Amino acid sequence: MQKKELICNSCGKRIVSESGIIRENVCEVTQEWGYFSSKDGEVHSFTLCESCYDEIIKKFKLPVTIREKTEWMTESYHVSSLTMETDGAWEE
Numbered sequence: 001m002q003k004k005e006l007i008c009n010s011c012g013k014r015i016v017s018e019s020g021i022i023r024e025n026v027c028e029v030t031q032e033w034g035y036f037s038s039k040d041g042e043v044h045s046f047t048l049c050e051s052c053y054d055e056i057i058k059k060f061k062l063p064v065t066i067r068e069k070t071e072w073m074t075e076s077y078h079v080s081s082l083t084m085e086t087d088g089a090w091e092e
């Protein structure tokens, strides 16, 4: 496994990961600027640590859209959750 290291673009904090798993939540943004922007064809990306992300969204006039994530780790838990509702217990 390669060690991946992210650096917060805002404060310069290093966000280290072990075995490719990042232990802290980070905000990774990639923006592909399109034809009608002045940055036509450029792909911009940056990383923010959680505290810088909080600082930045505080400056927004409108709050970010927040919704509850209902399917955690779908890839690893997909199979086991599928097998749970097969015995017809709800039918009387």
Ligand SMILES: [Zn+2]
Binding pocket: 008, 009, 010, 011, 012, 013, 048, 049, 050, 051, 052, 053
């Ligand atoms: Zn930061």
